[in-house]
Amino acid sequence: MTTWTLECSACVPTRTRDAEAFPGVCEVCGAPYLVRYETLPPPEAKAHLKGQRWTMWRYDGWLPLRDSEHPITLGEGGTPLLRVERIAARYGFDQLWVKDESTNPTGSFKARGLAAAVTRAVHAGARQFVVPTAGNAGVALAAYATRAGAEARVYAPRATPKTILEQIRAFGGDLMLLDGHIGDCGIAARLHAANTGAIDVSTLREPYRIEGKKTLGLELAEQLGWKLPDAIIYPTGGGTGLIGMWKAFQELKQSGWLRTPLPKMFTVQSTGCAPVVQAFESGAERATSWPDPQTVAAGLRVPGPLGDRLMLRALRESGGGAVAVSDEALVEAAHHLQVVEGIDASPEGGAALAGAVSLLRRGILQSHERVVLFNTGAGWLYRT
Numbered sequence: 001m002t003t004w005t006l007e008c009s010a011c012v013p014t015r016t017r018d019a020e021a022f023p024g025v026c027e028v029c030g031a032p033y034l035v036r037y038e039t040l041p042p043p044e045a046k047a048h049l050k051g052q053r054w055t056m057w058r059y060d061g062w063l064p065l066r067d068s069e070h071p072i073t074l075g076e077g078g079t080p081l082l083r084v085e086r087i088a089a090r091y092g093f094d095q096l097w098v099k100d101e102s103t104n105p106t107g108s109f110k111a112r113g114l115a116a117a118v119t120r121a122v123h124a125g126a127r128q129f130v131v132p133t134a135g136n137a138g139v140a141l142a143a144y145a146t147r148a149g150a151e152a153r154v155y156a157p158r159a160t161p162k163t164i165l166e167q168i169r170a171f172g173g174d175l176m177l178l179d180g181h182i183g184d185c186g187i188a189a190r191l192h193a194a195n196t197g198a199i200d201v202s203t204l205r206e207p208y209r210i211e212g213k214k215t216l217g218l219e220l221a222e223q224l225g226w227k228l229p230d231a232i233i234y235p236t237g238g239g240t241g242l243i244g245m246w247k248a249f250q251e252l253k254q255s256g257w258l259r260t261p262l263p264k265m266f267t268v269q270s271t272g273c274a275p276v277v278q279a280f281e282s283g284a285e286r287a288t289s290w291p292d293p294q295t296v297a298a299g300l301r302v303p304g305p306l307g308d309r310l311m312l313r314a315l316r317e318s319g320g321g322a323v324a325v326s327d328e329a330l331v332e333a334a335h336h337l338q339v340v341e342g343i344d345a346s347p348e349g350g351a352a353l354a355g356a357v358s359l360l361r362r363g364i365l366q367s368h369e370r371v372v373l374f375n376t377g378a379g380w381l382y383r384t
């Protein structure tokens with residue numbers, strides 16, 4: 001039986017609590033809780049994967065799912081890892097891949113995290129959810145809440161792409177539009193949760209979205225034959241994907257599934273909203289909230305991420321870094337992925353490519369290194 005506890009990511013000495021009730025953030029310091037498993041699958045458990053469906057739940061031994069429970073699922077995960085040789089040749093890479101999360105059920109990587117969070121909350125008795133969103137998280141919550149027979153309230157900035165808003169409504173989400181950015185929506189979501197008892201599944205305000213995002217790393221490791229790349233380039237707003245992957249790699253190494261070094265982790269943000277890049281470059285442990293965030297990449301428009309400390313820790317522990325790219329560069333890169341490789345990249349996916357090119361030109365990445373970019377969502381969701 002899979003058992004786990006919850007561990008505060010900031011308290012010293014480490015504060016823990018049991019996982020019976022559905023938690024929020026640490027009651028003492030307000031930092032996110034992380035899931036810590038009593039045991040992890042041993043290397044011989046790789047044989048178990050051969051009989052599992054190609055979804056993220058094939059890694060059930062690594063996920064917060066008890067033996068008698070069934071996940072709330074739409075078939076999320078199992079996304080392709082695509083070698084992009086023409087793009088690589090154009091920009092000077094020898095070995096370049098794109099992990100294409102646009103093929104998830106709701107069109108983005110958010111499906112992984114919300115599937116895990118809704119599953120855990122429903123098994124704890126939840127029937128109402130709320131989330132602030134820059135777009136894709138709202139689509140995913142609306143779909144998975146409906147799948148679970150529950151209700152979802154979604155707060156989104158009025159400037160969110162129209163197609164994304166239509167998808168939230170199409171999946172039955174109770175959509176509330178606000179002036180301002182996702183931080184303003186977060187305040188409204190927390191107030192709604194306090195007034196109604198709805199479960200707030202905001203980024204890192206519960207511990208299980210990270211566990212779903214962790215499967216990005218587990219899946220990538222399996223697709224590469226349990227040999228990780230030299231570098232991972234990840235577009236970052238709230239940061240659960242980056243944090244989740246770094247957690248996955250550490251757990252895989254701890255349990256003996258990996259013998260190769262862990263990859264350098266790089267975050268990419270827009271120059272119009274780059275709080276993590278600014279903090280990394282200044283040597284700070286926390287990010288300062290970005291004033292007036294502006295970028296066409298809605299998922300990167302997160303001025304004050306709660307997971308800043310965890311992201312910066314992952315970047316520094318891995319020997320990676322952070323880079324900001326202009327909207328012009330990320331839009332052009334997304335277009336190149338579409339017309340050169342046939343990958344329907346979101347603006348955030350374009351940011352990953354633009355960031356990789358910038359890192360290569362600055363000599364931070366080397367042409368011979370094995371590099372994986374993440375396209376975190378579908379380009380069609382951003383078109384009106």
